[in-house]
Structure formats: structure tokens, C-alpha cells
Amino acid sequence: MSDEVAIVTGAGHPEGIGDAIAKRLRADGRTVVTADLQGADRDIDVTDSVQIDHCIRETLRDHGRIDILINNAGIAEGPAGFLEQTAETFDRTFAVNVKGMVQFSQGVIPHMQQAGKGVIVNIASLSGLRAMAGIPPAYTASKFAVVGLTKAMALEFGADNIRINAVCPGSVDTAMRAKALELLAAAETITQTEAADLENELIALGRPAAPNEIAAVVAFLCATDSNYLTGAAIPVDGGMQGGF
């Protein structure tokens, strides 16, 4: 796999899931190009198709191929109440979480078709499989959309030997989780430590995931060990309860 080239979006934040995925794919011997609003190899906005095309063209110019795309960029913004949901939050959440991954995938798939192989991993969420209390409804809807698109894409491009799967993390120890715990603490008038304890009680393993534990599953989905796996939405949640 040493000549394989991967693009990982949302990998500019040094403690995020994207960074852990980029580090793991590099450790496995691949060339990795990171893309994010800032702090990445390519500073781009995944809601902007022109910037995406530019990133893909430059990656092909510099490295000659794109074998793997990890659609990881995502946001969880806005209030948890459905009636408080604003049109702006809804549009922004869908622009990043759904349109971003669609446009990036549309950009790389023709090159993968030409190469006769490819792997796409979409980072969805447990919120893409179940509605969870305290999570903004636009985020839940956007992650259900990611799972649905993953399956539709897997169906369409299986014949081109392009495997497309979704990873659905529960709680992962990143800036996004810290923000969620802050909101939970404020809503319940408790401390953030108490909010973390409340969340841990829902998890069979009793703790959030470390970003590299999500990266390990992504690495498996990129490797030939998962050659017969496509269209799956894999929960990586430590046995998280709740929601429906």
C-alpha cells in the first residue's frame, strides 16, 4: 500500500478525529493530504466546490493518484430544541456535513473509476443511526443523510470496485465533545465533570473513545482486510445506550 494516496478532510485540528486518521494512514505507509479550513496541507472550505476541485487537481498533480477519500469534516451547531432550530443552522449543517462530502466524493470518484479501485469512508455518527437527547436535530438529520448517501453510493459504484462505508462514532474525546458537554452542563445546571459522568454512564465501556480508536476502524476499512465490506454503517461507540 506504500504508493497509495489518501485525502482526509477536517484534519486541521491537532486533537481531532481527522488528525488521528491522517496519522494512522501515514503510519500504515500511505501518502496523506489533509484538507481543512485552516492548519491542513490544503486550507479549503468543503462547502465550496471550486476549492474542492482545486484540492483534487493539486493532489493529482503532486502525487499522481487518489486511492482513498475520508470525508471527516463536520460541524455540530445550534440549539438542541427542534422549535429553536434556525434556517441558518440547518443550511450550514447540511452544507458542511452533507454537501461537502457529496461534492468531494463527486470530485474523486471519476479518478477512482479510471483506476479501477477506490475507498471512501464517511465519518457519520451514532446520531446517524439513532436520535439522541441533547443533539441538535439538524446534526442528527445530516448524519442520517450521510448514512443514506453512503449506501446509495456503495450500490452505484460497487461495479467500479469502489468501496464506500460509514463509521458512526459515539462519543469521542475531541473539541466537539467538549462543546457538547458544556451545553449539557449548562442545560442541567451541573459541572462539566458531572456532565461527563452522566455520559459515561450511558457507555458500556464507561468512557469516550480516543480519536485513534476511531482511526483504527477507518484504517481497517481502507485496508484489503475489508475487501468485501461496502455500504455498511459501523457503530464505534463503546456500547452506547439511549436514543432510538
Ligand SMILES: NC(=O)c1ccc[n+]([C@@H]2O[C@H](COP(=O)([O-])OP(=O)(O)OC[C@H]3O[C@@H](n4cnc5c(N)ncnc54)[C@H](O)[C@@H]3O)[C@@H](O)[C@H]2O)c1
Ligand atoms: N467528537 C465526537 O464525539 C464525534 C462523535 C460522532 C461523530 N463525530 C464526527 O467526527 C468528525 C470529526 O469531528 P471531531 O470530533 O474531530 O471534531 P473537530 O471539530 O475537532 O473536527 C472537525 C473538523 O472539521 C473542520 N471543518 C468544519 N467545517 C469545515 C469546512 N466547511 N471545510 C473544511 N473543514 C471544516 C473543522 O475545522 C475541524 O477541524 C465530524 O464529522 C463529527 O461530526 C464526532
